[in-house]
Amino acid sequence: MKDNQSFYDFISAYPIVKAKDCVKQDTIKKAVELLSQQTKYVGAKQNFVLNQFKSISKVFWFIQFICFLLFLVNFTTTQRLKDIQILFLTIVPVMTFYILPELFKTQFYNMEEIEAACFFSPFKTLAVKMTLVSSCNFLIIGIMSLAFGIYHQLDILELLCRGLIPFNISIALTIIVFDFIKVTSPYAMLSISAFLTLALIQMRNFSFLLDNTWLGVYFGSVLLMLLAIGIMVIQFKHMEERCYGA
Amino acid sequence: MVLDIDKISKRYKDKIAINRFSVSLHPGVYGLLGPNGAGKTTLMRIVCGLTRPDSGSIFYGGKSIHDLGEQYRKILGYLPQNFGYYPNFTVQRYMEYIASLKGLNRNFSKRKISELLEIVGLQKAPKAKISSLSGGMRQRLGIAQSMLNDPDVLILDEPTVGLDPTERVKFRNLISTISQGKITILSTHIVSDVSYIADDILLVQHGELQYFGDVQQLTTAVEGKVWEVLVENQQANKIAQDYMVSNMHHTSQGAILRIISDHKPFQQAKAITPTLEDAYLFHTGERGGEL
Numbered sequence: 001m002k003d004n005q006s007f008y009d010f011i012s013a014y015p016i017v018k019a020k021d022c023v024k025q026d027t028i029k030k031a032v033e034l035l036s037q038q039t040k041y042v043g044a045k046q047n048f049v050l051n052q053f054k055s056i057s058k059v060f061w062f063i064q065f066i067c068f069l070l071f072l073v074n075f076t077t078t079q080r081l082k083d084i085q086i087l088f089l090t091i092v093p094v095m096t097f098y099i100l101p102e103l104f105k106t107q108f109y110n111m112e113e114i115e116a117a118c119f120f121s122p123f124k125t126l127a128v129k130m131t132l133v134s135s136c137n138f139l140i141i142g143i144m145s146l147a148f149g150i151y152h153q154l155d156i157l158e159l160l161c162r163g164l165i166p167f168n169i170s171i172a173l174t175i176i177v178f179d180f181i182k183v184t185s186p187y188a189m190l191s192i193s194a195f196l197t198l199a200l201i202q203m204r205n206f207s208f209l210l211d212n213t214w215l216g217v218y219f220g221s222v223l224l225m226l227l228a229i230g231i232m233v234i235q236f237k238h239m240e241e242r243c244y245g246a
Numbered sequence: 247m248v249l250d251i252d253k254i255s256k257r258y259k260d261k262i263a264i265n266r267f268s269v270s271l272h273p274g275v276y277g278l279l280g281p282n283g284a285g286k287t288t289l290m291r292i293v294c295g296l297t298r299p300d301s302g303s304i305f306y307g308g309k310s311i312h313d314l315g316e317q318y319r320k321i322l323g324y325l326p327q328n329f330g331y332y333p334n335f336t337v338q339r340y341m342e343y344i345a346s347l348k349g350l351n352r353n354f355s356k357r358k359i360s361e362l363l364e365i366v367g368l369q370k371a372p373k374a375k376i377s378s379l380s381g382g383m384r385q386r387l388g389i390a391q392s393m394l395n396d397p398d399v400l401i402l403d404e405p406t407v408g409l410d411p412t413e414r415v416k417f418r419n420l421i422s423t424i425s426q427g428k429i430t431i432l433s434t435h436i437v438s439d440v441s442y443i444a445d446d447i448l449l450v451q452h453g454e455l456q457y458f459g460d461v462q463q464l465t466t467a468v469e470g471k472v473w474e475v476l477v478e479n480q481q482a483n484k485i486a487q488d489y490m491v492s493n494m495h496h497t498s499q500g501a502i503l504r505i506i507s508d509h510k511p512f513q514q515a516k517a518i519t520p521t522l523e524d525a526y527l528f529h530t531g532e533r534g535g536e537l
Contacts (some may be wrong), residue, residue: 037396040354044346048357051346054339055332110330114391117294117401118322119316119349 048120052128060098064136066096071144075151081162084148085214086204088141088163093200095137096170096208100193101227102133102188108186123236134171141167161218168221170200175228178233247307247398248272249293249429250409253304254407256288256453263288265297265453267443271429272470273398275421277440278433280450281530286433287327290403292431293431294324306399320349323397325388327404331376337363337387338372341394348395355394366420387419393424400430406439418443441522451530461522468528473505475515490531492524 019027070091078087103126106112116122141163149156173196183189249271256264262499263285265322280286291297293304295311295318304311311318331340338359345355359415363369366386376384402421405445406414414436421432422443431448434440440447440462457464472492477485482494482501489511493504505511506517506528520528 035355036354040350041355043351044349047352048346049347050352051343055343057334096340105332109332110328111332112330113291113296113326114324114329114344115347117319118324118344118347119395120347121316121319125347174488 044119049128049132052125053132056129056133057098057102060102060133060136064095064140067091068140068143070094071140071147072238075147078148079152081154081159084152084154084159085162088144089166089204090201091144092137092141092163092166093170093197093203095140096167096174096200097193097197099130099133099137099171099172100153100177100196101189103174104131104183104186104189107183123239134167137167138164144222158214162214165214165218165221166200168218168225169203170196172221172224172228173200175225175232179228179232247429248305249399250305250308250483251293252303252305254289254292254299254304256292256297256299262453264292266302266451267450267457268302269448269455271431273427273429273444275425275430275432275443277444277447278431278450279435279440279447279526280433284450284530285453286435286450287403288453290401290431290433293399294322294401295319314350320395321398323392323395323400325385325392325402325405325505327407329388329391333375333377335376336373337368337376337379340376341391344391345394345437349510350395353495358394358396359390362393365393365424366390367416381408382410382417384408385413385417389417389420389424398428400425400428401433402430403433404435405432406436408435414439437523437526447522449526456529464525464529465520465522468506468525470517471506471508471528472518472520472524473507473511473515474518475503475505475512476500477503477512490527492521492527 041080049173071087076088078084106115106122106125112122115125142160145156145159145163148154155162177192177196181192251267251269251271253266254264255262255266267285267289270278278286278289288297292299298312306314306318306321332343335343340364341359342355345359350358360369360372360505363372368383368386368390368391371379371383376387379387381388385408389402390407392402405421406417409417418439421430425443432440432444446456446460447464448455460494477500479496479501482496482503485491485503485505486494489503490506491503492506493502495502504524506524510517
């Protein structure tokens, strides 16, 4: 058996003065405050991403829903690879239509200054917003490819790549417009976005997208998107040079 | 912690917005006064890190705010002159959104939001759309968002603009309460606001620091230089062109003018106690009487 007597002797040598309940409560309150100050940044990234997700406008989700509905309506009737590609070239530009106004939202509603003075830089905010909306588009394209692939016994990876062609081009154009065109009116932005969407839908008439050169076009579109992202990163680096906040 | 503004300059094309501006700020409320176009907003934007100066630096706790980056933004609270919001945002949602941008977690922000809404008197309106709030309520929301991260440096750009007198009094009291232990810079051109709550005054003109010190010292500098005189109503405008007139009051007996002048402007003029407004006009050289 352990001999704890020396330990008890030791602690009883320093008797603790009994404190009043209000003093105890005060100490507990101070400790809670201190703890909350120390832990207030724990889980901040998740909260940031969640709030960016929640701030995506309803119009964007409505468009995604309409596009998905369009896919469901055409699902059984679209059988040939060529027709699926045409469907992709129609639905995907519509799906990405609202990305540009969503990214410009901060400027339209004069939130720029407050956001730029916050902990998460405008670049991080933009990157997260872009990732969220693109991921949603990507997910829908993925579902469409998977469903077509399984149902019509087609190569799913090929379908996914074909679906990503208009997506990549659309994202690249969105970033380029975002970087180089200063738009302050939401109506002007919607017009530009509508014009881009209509232009992208016209890709349906490009036969090279429908035949065997699609893989080359796919890699070309990936390069274009990477180039646009590169330009955006450089632009933000320049902005960082001009101000601390970015 | 000390905020050191060290010889900062900023130029926009051929206009000098800030010229070798230097000041050291300790915790306290600082009123940034100056006429329109004096460089107040540029200075505030530079202090917030939204604009980079052409030369000079700002140090917080001995470290450049440029190097501190997000660590500086962590302790910064900012209320811009015209702050925006997404149209669908409610008060609660707006606060949650800003809290997330400020890098706060959900639990902390939830508690902090209800605490701040109570302080600013918006505890009954968390579900109200921001677009439905009055100007004063919106400004109070602006203050609340700037306080979410318990900032050590609080920058308020023209917070009382557009508020009615009652709202302004409420707002001044609020700022006074929340700014304890912080470096608070309050930019305004409403002199009376500053005289009530600021510990020290930064008087800016043409991008340069004209005066830095307390309100008392500033008014002492114009003691014996403020005069009151009763003149005929017809003469009043003529006098306003020749002298710096801080106030003109037309009565049936004539016009009572408050003149700022180094020497006695008229035989019948009598010296009066200067106010901060007089001192402001004296230092900036602005003529209150001119139209």
